[in-house]
Amino acid sequence: MKLDYEVYNNYDPEAMSEITVHDYLIRSLGRLEKLLEFLKENRTDVVDSFRSKIIESLSELVAGKGASPFLKEFRVVLDELPLLEQDTELGFLALHFVMGQLNLSEIDDGKAKVLFLDVERGDNLIPYTAITLLVELLGRKSGIELWKGYVEHMAKHAPPRELGSFKELREGMARMGENGGFAFSVHDFDENKFVGRFDKCVVYDSLKDQDDHELAYYATCYTGMTIGNRRDWCVRMRRTQTLYSADYCDELYWNREVYDEPKQPSLEFTGKMVIE
Numbered sequence: 001m002k003l004d005y006e007v008y009n010n011y012d013p014e015a016m017s018e019i020t021v022h023d024y025l026i027r028s029l030g031r032l033e034k035l036l037e038f039l040k041e042n043r044t045d046v047v048d049s050f051r052s053k054i055i056e057s058l059s060e061l062v063a064g065k066g067a068s069p070f071l072k073e074f075r076v077v078l079d080e081l082p083l084l085e086q087d088t089e090l091g092f093l094a095l096h097f098v099m100g101q102l103n104l105s106e107i108d109d110g111k112a113k114v115l116f117l118d119v120e121r122g123d124n125l126i127p128y129t130a131i132t133l134l135v136e137l138l139g140r141k142s143g144i145e146l147w148k149g150y151v152e153h154m155a156k157h158a159p160p161r162e163l164g165s166f167k168e169l170r171e172g173m174a175r176m177g178e179n180g181g182f183a184f185s186v187h188d189f190d191e192n193k194f195v196g197r198f199d200k201c202v203v204y205d206s207l208k209d210q211d212d213h214e215l216a217y218y219a220t221c222y223t224g225m226t227i228g229n230r231r232d233w234c235v236r237m238r239r240t241q242t243l244y245s246a247d248y249c250d251e252l253y254w255n256r257e258v259y260d261e262p263k264q265p266s267l268e269f270t271g272k273m274v275i276e
Helices: 021-042 044-062 075-080 082-086 088-102 116-138 140-157 166-176 202-207 213-230 267-271
Strands: 006-009 016-020 111-115 182-190 193-201 235-239 249-255
Touching: 006 166, 016 021, 016 116, 021 044, 021 075, 021 082, 021 088, 021 116, 021 140, 044 088, 044 116, 075 082, 075 088, 082 088, 088 116, 111 116, 116 140, 116 202, 116 213, 140 213, 166 182, 166 193, 166 249, 193 202, 193 267, 202 213, 213 235
Parallel strands: none
Antiparallel strands: 006 182, 016 111, 182 193, 193 249, 235 249
């Protein structure tokens, strides 16, 4: 196959990312808030046992580690998360853990530059811990199914996204190729459909050292894809494999206003899109 695809190979394990700390914490801790909300509405029988187990897990994860120097300053974030604000012990532990992952050394006007990998760990380690505990409590099949129900709950309550152009997404992919978190290639079939092959990904890196890669997939890739595909936007995406189970991830993106359910390119096709 000739080189009829674009390569974005600026992956850097030391890449930095600028975050607005308050907004980041609301987003990250909001995932646990929504899970508690979902369980209280749908599985009251597991709420207490899940709470006890995640408190135990977070306590172990923060044990022996110094608290972030900014922990007290950002404790007010919990005021915007009613369930975590009411549950003082769990809320503070979750905040302590996430801020510990960020390794903040300086904040300027509410913003901080953080190792990209630490940003993703702060986002993904609590969801991974949560699904692991649900599987422990309910068994693998039931625990995963309950997690899927939670993801649907998240998707239902995700803020609406205005319909935008497919071109906007494609341009965003090009910008993403510059941020150091990914190594990938893109083949454009036309202006409304393209496939991406991802060989390196900071999201995967954030959980690759965890014991259960299937659960790591559900905590990250499955969750993001499901919520993204439920939003009122022109973009749809589908994968057949991810880095959690294969050498690369194949992501087909299409404009749902133009295509219905296009055929996924073969792995033979994407396999030739080598990152050089």
